[in-house]
Amino acid sequence: MRFQDAARDARAVVYAGIQADPLVARAATLLAGATTAERLLARAAMNGERTEPDAWRRMFPTLFGEAASGEPRGHAELVLAASLEVAGRGEASRSQFRGAIVEELTARLLAARTGADAPVRRERRVLFDGVRAEIHPYDVTLESNTRPEVYDCKWGARGINADVLNQLDDARSHAADEDVNLRAAIVVLDVRRSCELRLDRSTANHAHTRLVALESLDELRETRP
16 A cells, blocks of 8 residues: 555646635634634634624624624634635635635644654545556545555535545555555534434445544544554
8 A cells, every 4th residue: 555646637736726825724723723612613604604703703602702892802713703714705715715724624633643754645645556546636644654544524514425435445445455454534524413414324335434523623633543
């Protein structure tokens, strides 16, 4: 088993511009240090249905206090400001920004618990001897020599589909054939219940695919057992 950079096609070049936008890094940094409630706020606000900060302050009173306006109230205010900036990018760009933020957040949380011998990389394929390579690269990879991990990242539960699940399971299975314990997981910035409902309806193989939902994102920081 080995890792390889994904091909730099036109889509990848355009998306790389989104990934390099300072807003992606700023939002991911804020979400990496956020509470579950703040991450719920970010997910809701980034959908772009409401752009008035005071409306969100009223909907999340435990984060902002009873007042609907006034001086900034710390980390939650920063999360809200970045989220509304994403929401304001327009419908087409907003979708790409949200996806890039989930990927960057995943990479940062993984990097927080890895060492120099286990680099975290982006847009990589996994190759196996005698097996046709998948065209679709993995969003984030942790390339440990002993405990490698591959992650596909989604903004919401609706992004979970059979192609993604089958690819993750195939990679795990092919790695096992080479006596490699590959962890395959899907990271979704959505509540676990919605993700589990989506998985329950899928006929794709996913019994051994780990789900990391919004409530459990901090598990990515934990060293793999």
